[in-house]
Amino acid sequence: xxxxxxxxxxxxxxxxxxxxxxxxxxxxxxxxxxxxxxxxxxxxxxxxxxxxxxxxxxxxxxxxxxxxxxxxxxxxxxxxxxxxxxxxxxxxxxxxxxxxxxxxxxxxxxxxxxxxxxxxxxxxxxxxxxxxxxxxxxxxxxxxxxxxxxxxxxxxxxxxxxxxxxxxxxxxxxxxxxxxxxxxxxxxxxxxxxxxxxxxxxxxxxxxxxxxxxxxxxxxxxxxxxxxxxxxxxxxxxxxxxxxxxxxxxxxxxxxxxxxxxxxxxxxxxxxxxxxxxxxxxxxxxxxxxxxxxxxxxxxxxxxxxxxxxxxxxxxxxxxxxxxxxxxxxxxxxxxxxxxxxxxxxxxxxxxxxxxxxxxxxxxxxxxxxxxxxxxxxxxxxxxxxxxxxxxxxxxxxxxxxxxxxxxxxxxxxxxxxxxxxxxxx
Amino acid sequence: xxxxxxxxxxxxxxxxxxxxxxxxxxxxxxxxxxxxxxxxxxxxxxxxxxxxxxxxxxxxxxxxxxxxxxxxxxxxxxxxxxxxxxxxxxxxxxxxxxxxxxxxxxxxxxxxxxxxxxxxxxxxxxxxxxxxxxxxxxxxxxxxxxxxxxxxxxxxxxxxxxxxxxxxxxxxxxxxxxxxxxxxxxxxxxxxxxxxxxxxxxxxxxxxxxxxxxxxxxxxxxxxxxxxxxxxxxxxxxxxxxxxxxxxxxxxxxxxxxxxxxxxxxxxxxxxxxxxxxxxxxxxxxxxxxxxxxxxxxxxxxxxxxxxxxxxxxxxxxxxxxxxxxxxxxxxxxxxxxxxxxxxxxxxxxxxxxxxxxxxxxxxxxxxxxxxxxxxxxxxxxxxxxxxxxxxxxxxxxxxxxxxxxxxxxxx
Numbered sequence: 001x002x003x004x005x006x007x008x009x010x011x012x013x014x015x016x017x018x019x020x021x022x023x024x025x026x027x028x029x030x031x032x033x034x035x036x037x038x039x040x041x042x043x044x045x046x047x048x049x050x051x052x053x054x055x056x057x058x059x060x061x062x063x064x065x066x067x068x069x070x071x072x073x074x075x076x077x078x079x080x081x082x083x084x085x086x087x088x089x090x091x092x093x094x095x096x097x098x099x100x101x102x103x104x105x106x107x108x109x110x111x112x113x114x115x116x117x118x119x120x121x122x123x124x125x126x127x128x129x130x131x132x133x134x135x136x137x138x139x140x141x142x143x144x145x146x147x148x149x150x151x152x153x154x155x156x157x158x159x160x161x162x163x164x165x166x167x168x169x170x171x172x173x174x175x176x177x178x179x180x181x182x183x184x185x186x187x188x189x190x191x192x193x194x195x196x197x198x199x200x201x202x203x204x205x206x207x208x209x210x211x212x213x214x215x216x217x218x219x220x221x222x223x224x225x226x227x228x229x230x231x232x233x234x235x236x237x238x239x240x241x242x243x244x245x246x247x248x249x250x251x252x253x254x255x256x257x258x259x260x261x262x263x264x265x266x267x268x269x270x271x272x273x274x275x276x277x278x279x280x281x282x283x284x285x286x287x288x289x290x291x292x293x294x295x296x297x298x299x300x301x302x303x304x305x306x307x308x309x310x311x312x313x314x315x316x317x318x319x320x321x322x323x324x325x326x327x328x329x330x331x332x333x334x335x336x337x338x339x340x341x342x343x344x345x346x347x348x349x350x351x352x353x354x355x356x357x358x359x360x361x362x363x364x365x366x367x368x369x370x371x372x373x374x375x376x377x378x379x380x381x382x383x384x385x386x387x388x389x390x391x392x393x394x395x396x397x398x399x400x401x402x403x404x405x406x407x408x409x410x411x412x413x414x415x416x417x418x419x420x421x422x423x424x425x426x
Numbered sequence: 427x428x429x430x431x432x433x434x435x436x437x438x439x440x441x442x443x444x445x446x447x448x449x450x451x452x453x454x455x456x457x458x459x460x461x462x463x464x465x466x467x468x469x470x471x472x473x474x475x476x477x478x479x480x481x482x483x484x485x486x487x488x489x490x491x492x493x494x495x496x497x498x499x500x501x502x503x504x505x506x507x508x509x510x511x512x513x514x515x516x517x518x519x520x521x522x523x524x525x526x527x528x529x530x531x532x533x534x535x536x537x538x539x540x541x542x543x544x545x546x547x548x549x550x551x552x553x554x555x556x557x558x559x560x561x562x563x564x565x566x567x568x569x570x571x572x573x574x575x576x577x578x579x580x581x582x583x584x585x586x587x588x589x590x591x592x593x594x595x596x597x598x599x600x601x602x603x604x605x606x607x608x609x610x611x612x613x614x615x616x617x618x619x620x621x622x623x624x625x626x627x628x629x630x631x632x633x634x635x636x637x638x639x640x641x642x643x644x645x646x647x648x649x650x651x652x653x654x655x656x657x658x659x660x661x662x663x664x665x666x667x668x669x670x671x672x673x674x675x676x677x678x679x680x681x682x683x684x685x686x687x688x689x690x691x692x693x694x695x696x697x698x699x700x701x702x703x704x705x706x707x708x709x710x711x712x713x714x715x716x717x718x719x720x721x722x723x724x725x726x727x728x729x730x731x732x733x734x735x736x737x738x739x740x741x742x743x744x745x746x747x748x749x750x751x752x753x754x755x756x757x758x759x760x761x762x763x764x765x766x767x768x769x770x771x772x773x774x775x776x777x778x779x780x781x782x783x784x785x786x787x788x789x790x791x792x793x794x795x796x797x798x799x800x801x802x803x804x805x806x807x808x809x810x811x812x813x814x815x816x817x818x819x820x821x822x823x824x825x826x827x828x829x830x831x832x833x834x835x836x837x838x
Contacts, residue, residue: 002631004486004533008526011519013498041448042780044773072697081707084697089766091773110773137710140735144713147665148733151561254663257551257559289495301547304555324555356496363498363517370449371780 013362014355014400020369020392023379026215028204029223035379036214037207039372045114045208046373047121047218048106050384052232053196056101056171060188061180066138067192068098071105073134075127080134086120094121100171101314102384103196111211118221125197125225130189139181146178154324156251157259157425164247164421165263165318167240172313198225201232203383207376239316241265246422255426258330262337263320264419266310269385273410275398277310277319280407282357283349284308284340284415285321287364289356291340292321300336302329314385319414330424344411349404361399427802428785431622432793435629437638438610442789442798443625444617446782452618453515453783454524456532457790459613460606461508462585463578463646463724471585474505475549475594476602480512482541484531497523505583508723509794515783518619522628529632532612535603542596549591553584561664565731565834572658573672573727573830577649608639613793617786649674649725656830661837666713668834669743670731673823678723679795684807685819686719686728691767692759692816693717693750694730698766700750701730709746711738723795728823740833754820758813771808 024036058064072094073080087094092109105124109117149155159175166173204222206214267274278286285292285308292306306323325333368374382391430444462473480503481490494501499516514524557563567582574580585591614633616625652674676682693701694717705711715732734743778784792800 001635002526004526004530007493008522010497010523011517013517013520016498016517040780042776044776044780081698081703085766088696088698089762089769091766091769091771093773108777110776137707140710141706141713144666144733144736148561151665153559252559255559256554287495288500289491297548298544301544302551304548304552324551324559326551326554356492359498360495360500363495363520364500366498366517367451367500367515370451370782373780 013359013366016362016366018362018365018369018396020378020389021375022389023376028219030225031228032202032204032222034204034206034215034218035376035383036210037372037376037379038210039207039375040209043111043209044108045111045206045210046106046108046376047114047118048104048205048380049121049125049202050102050104050205050380051197051200051202052101053103053192053200054099054101054171055174056235056237057196057233058192060183061174062176062184063188063192064103064196065098066135066184067130067189067197068096068103070130070134070138070189071096071124071128071197073138074129074131075123076129077123077127080131083120083124087117090116092117111209114211114217118217122221122225125227128193128197130186130193132186135184135186135189139184143178143181146176151252153251153255153257153259153425156249157261157423160247160249160425161261161263161320161421161423164242164423165265167238167242170237170239172315173239199227199229201228201230205376205380207372209372242421245420247424249423249425251425256327257324258327258424258426260323260325260330260333261320261423262334262420263318264414264421266317266319266414268313268315268317269387269391273413275395276402276406277410277414278395279357279361279399279402280344280410281308281310281319282361283353283407284344287360289360291343292337295340296323296325296333296336300329300332302326302333302336306333327426330426334422334424338417341411341415341417344415345408348408351404354404354407358399362396365396428779428789430789430798432798433626435609435634437634437636438641439629439633439636440613440793441625441629442613442615442793443620443622444615444782444785444789445620445622446618449618449782450518451515451782452518452521452524452616452620453513453786454521454528455511455513455615455617455783455786455790456528457512457613457615457794458510458607459611459642459794460510461506462581462583463507464606464642464644465578465581467578467581469590469594469598470581470587471549471583471591472594472598472602473510474583474585475545475591476599477503477505477510478545478549479535479541479599480531482538482545483536484527485534485536487527487530488536490527490531493523494527499523507579507583507720509791511787511790513783513787515618521616521620525628525632528614529636532607532609532633533636535599537596537600539596542594542599546591546594549584550588553588553591557582557584562662562668562834565668565670565832568658568660569670569672569729569830569832572656572832573674574649576647577724578646579649579722579724579726604639606642609633609636610638610641613790615786615790615793617789618782646724652828655826658832660832660834662834663838664834664836665838666736667734667738667740667836668732669712669734669740670729670832670834671747672727672729672830673825673828675719675726675728675823677725678721679800681807681815682819682822683721685811685815686823688764688767688771688808688811689754689816689820689823690717690719690728691770692754692763695767695770700754701747704750705732705743705746710735711743711746751820751824755817755824757817759816760813764811764813764816768808768811772805775805
């Protein structure tokens with residue numbers, strides 16, 4: 001009979017010697033940098049273009065996102081259908097996403113099909129034509145999608161909290177209205193495309209079980225494109241945070257839950273407090289065993305889930321608490337959230353809890369480094385944020401050595417209710 | 427080819443080991459062969475509520491999550507109509523922690539009133555978040571009730587109504603546990619940087635002394651063949667009209683399942699699929715559209731659902747969809763189109779198998795279906811499907827008498 005009342009001995013995950021697999025770097029003939037991770041057992045690869053063409057660079061709302069979305073909706077030689085059919089035939093996935101600073105074009109495929117697919121990706125960067133009828137259809141369907149989303153309290157809350165924090169004229173704070181779709185013109189997309197894709201600035205990230213001739217394949221497909229010929233634009237945007245800090249909005253009079261967002265401005269990854277605050281955030285609301293989850297879900301049952309996190313922005317960012325709670329317990333949820341801030345400010349985190357969080361974060365990092373797609377994802381994040389592998393090793397060192405006193409000092413510095421915006425959308 | 431070793435403990439617990447020395451992690455997956463289809467119709471949502479209670483402390487261990495997190499581990503679980511699955515991963519050095527935790531909660535829960543009280547509320551909030559406080563959130567509740575008259579797939583895993591969850595009693599929890607959560611009804615899969623010998627020792631040590639329990643013999647009412655088309659009209663406070671139609675399809679291991687899976691790909695898989703091209707792009711009847719199925723163990727449903735472009739009439743949607751259905755029922759798909767959906771399936775399988783966690787869960791599911799080795803013959807079964815199969819099964823599935831339709835109208 002095993003002794004069930006005593007936990008088996010554990011190896012402290014803080015003792016793990018975590019290594020970040022180095023990324024290989026090479027450059028295409030036109031100067032496009034390529035970052036590569038060759039690992040994994042399955043014959044699959046990801047090839048991702050990251051363009052500096054997010055909404056940071058647009059002059060009119062949703063031009064960047066629409067240009068990105070319509071990259072594969074028609075070229076000089078192929079219809080939208082023919083393009084989809086080509087990628088679908090090889091069982092590949094071609095996705096595109098537009099973010100604040102960057103926008104991506106991502107290919108997932110079995111390695112063996114790369115030669116058939118890379119040249120097609122290249123034509124999307126030179127020959128896309130943005131057909132009027134495709135744009136009209138896109139507008140119609142996006143407007144309908146928006147109408148449905150505007151019925152959801154979480155969707156509305158996510159838009160508004162960003163606006164309060166950064167101001168509507170800042171790329172992090174703006175959002176889309178029906179009238180923005182109506183105002184979109186095809187020639188604006190074509191112009192944006194030429195400047196930010198065809199002649200744009202970009203990087204390539206590739207990972208998976210890479211074929212031995214991957215450099216040559218990438219260079220043949222993309223090395224002669226007119227990319228990265230001009231210096232990257234440096235554009236500044238001014239933040240205009242809202243004057244009123246507390247908002248309560250009724251979006252749906254019959255709603256049974258409220259979406260709660262509580263957030264404050266926070267500096268980016270280069271700030272000396274950032275890594276230590278990441279650990280404080282874990283204790284506060286960053287994982288299942290966090291204070292917010294233990295109290296508000298596991299003790300009170302007010303919500304299915306409550307989380308805190310630092311938004312993934314390259315420039316200034318924010319520290320956010322997010323949950324959907326029963327309509328009649330929204331106020332209690334907010335009060336408990338502030339109470340947890342107060343405890344972190346007034347009481348030192350005991351060693352047992354801190355050890356648990358250290359081990360949890362190390363174990364979780366180990367899992368996050370498992371597989372080529374995960375490793376390249378981490379590298380991509382570092383490179384886009386102008387960081388290097390030293391950042392990874394510093395993060396580990398911080399997890400191992402941060403003290404409870406330092407965490408309390410950070411709680412006093414940042415977890416002050418008066419610094420937070422508070423929003424409830426029912 | 428996914429390699430594994432298999433053995434059975436004296437108490438009937440089936441154990442599978444998948445060694446993968448390339449990862450520093452270990453994964454422990456425990457599948458219980460019980461899902462929402464095994465619930466009493468007056469107490470629906472119970473299997474899923476129970477999944478929450480499995481984290482509320484076991485007989486010798488007050489809290490499940492904390493020791494696992496301390497060992498650098500993470501975990502989660504999910505419940506479907508067919509099964510309940512628990513999985514965790516941690517640095518391989520600490521695998522014994524998972525054996526300790528999983529075996530203790532298989533031995534017995536603590537049956538805490540407090541945990542039941544809190545998790546009833548948490549699940550009610552989950553219910554509200556996903557099915558009440560969302561436009562169209564109730565459409566699948568309605569469709570299941572329309573399509574199934576006898577089989578317990580007629581309710582959702584979350585439960586038929588909030589009151590069923592709210593009324594759950596501790597006695598029900600105990601009965602459910604000792605009926606379903608016994609070694610003889612469970613499958614343990616251990617994967618990652620582990621050796622079969624070590625797993626054998628650990629399994630004997632931690633799970634070996636748990637009483638076997640009684641094998642649960644499922645005796646579910648089968649759904650009789652549907653004899654006439656059913657239609658339900660709904661009016662709700664949503665911005666756009668929506669359309670949904672389902673047809674009964676074959677069970678998970680029958681040939682018809684693989685054919686139906688490829689049919690959903692041909693009709694609705696990606697930007698070059700038939701329905702996307704014809705109904706969204708050319709005729710502009712739908713603003714979005716999905717064609718899918720649930721992959722259920724027993725006979726399932728193949729569904730087509732979408733929201734109508736404003737101003738489009740329901741009967742025009744019906745008519746255009748019917749034309750596409752007629753086409754797949756009468757004309758053979760050409761070689762290239764068939765090859766396309768098979769290539770896609772090959773690719774989906776390769777991407778799924780990248781993660782050791784996903785491999786472990788798949789092994790457990792196939793073992794539940796009868797044999798973990800089935801996992802390695804999936805691709806062959808798809809490859810064997812012919813253009814004639816697609817046409818023949820389309821005729822069988824897309825029989826109007828076999829269909830259930832919801833017209834979901836906007837009140838506004």
